[in-house]
Amino acid sequence: MRLDILLARAATRLADAGSPSARLDAEVLLCHVLGVDRAWLYTWGDREADSFDQARFEALIAARAAGHPVAYLTGEREFWGLPLLTGPSTLIPRPDTETLVAAALSRMSGRAGRLLDLGTGTGAVALALASECPDWHALGIDLNPDAVTLAKRNAERLGIANVGFRVGDWFAALDETGFDVIVANPPYLSDDDPHLALGDVRFEPRSALVARERGLADLHHLVDASRDRLASEGWLLLEHGAEQGAAVREALQASGYRDVTSERDLAGHERVSLGRWTGE
Numbered sequence: 001m002r003l004d005i006l007l008a009r010a011a012t013r014l015a016d017a018g019s020p021s022a023r024l025d026a027e028v029l030l031c032h033v034l035g036v037d038r039a040w041l042y043t044w045g046d047r048e049a050d051s052f053d054q055a056r057f058e059a060l061i062a063a064r065a066a067g068h069p070v071a072y073l074t075g076e077r078e079f080w081g082l083p084l085l086t087g088p089s090t091l092i093p094r095p096d097t098e099t100l101v102a103a104a105l106s107r108m109s110g111r112a113g114r115l116l117d118l119g120t121g122t123g124a125v126a127l128a129l130a131s132e133c134p135d136w137h138a139l140g141i142d143l144n145p146d147a148v149t150l151a152k153r154n155a156e157r158l159g160i161a162n163v164g165f166r167v168g169d170w171f172a173a174l175d176e177t178g179f180d181v182i183v184a185n186p187p188y189l190s191d192d193d194p195h196l197a198l199g200d201v202r203f204e205p206r207s208a209l210v211a212r213e214r215g216l217a218d219l220h221h222l223v224d225a226s227r228d229r230l231a232s233e234g235w236l237l238l239e240h241g242a243e244q245g246a247a248v249r250e251a252l253q254a255s256g257y258r259d260v261t262s263e264r265d266l267a268g269h270e271r272v273s274l275g276r277w278t279g280e
């Protein structure tokens, strides 16, 4: 079958199955099978697919129609311009989290220091910041050993050397103190969040999404425990839900952080809150 016809049929099938981005999903999956980019597809759509490629593509479309995230099917997702390996042991990197990277970057630029990324997953935030700030050393921690393996492979594949990854439960396995910046995109959804029943989130690890205390438990722990790990004048930056900005700012202020503020994501929601630790 011609590639353009194969693509059009797949897009229709995904739209019927409820994918909000059916055409794009079909293009990304076909590119993955053929090892080409989307511009190639537009140029060579009149070529015939070979039967092996067609069968592989149709299997991926069936999995996508059943709801599986595109990033798990291709094993890759771009974040901050970096092609990252992804897998079911980690959250899929999201554009929202680029707000966290941008906020940290503006406090890291032009100097050297040490960065800690807690709950690093694919390593997305640590890798983006390490690649932007070659004079910094980044350390990423994750509870899940499979995530740490994936993050290490990402660093190696991207040739980013000023970053390391380690297994641990937040700070539990960590002796180091004196970080100049600590960042985290912790789980922050409440366990009854209706969003958990929709789309890609259904296939992502619950442990990366849901926290107790209506999503605030891990955020509160990080606000409290980071105080012992930050250098004087060090920054803590936390991603959180659109409705959690006030609660996180309040926790930061109550714990003695200064210059507490929030930053908005591209949709205009408060997405990251931060404060500076001046020591007690």
Ligand code: GLN
Binding pocket: 094, 096, 185, 186, 187, 188, 189, 195, 201, 208, 209, 210
């Ligand atoms: N932003 C994610 C979502 O709404 C949640 C990520 C998280 O809990 N850290 O799907």
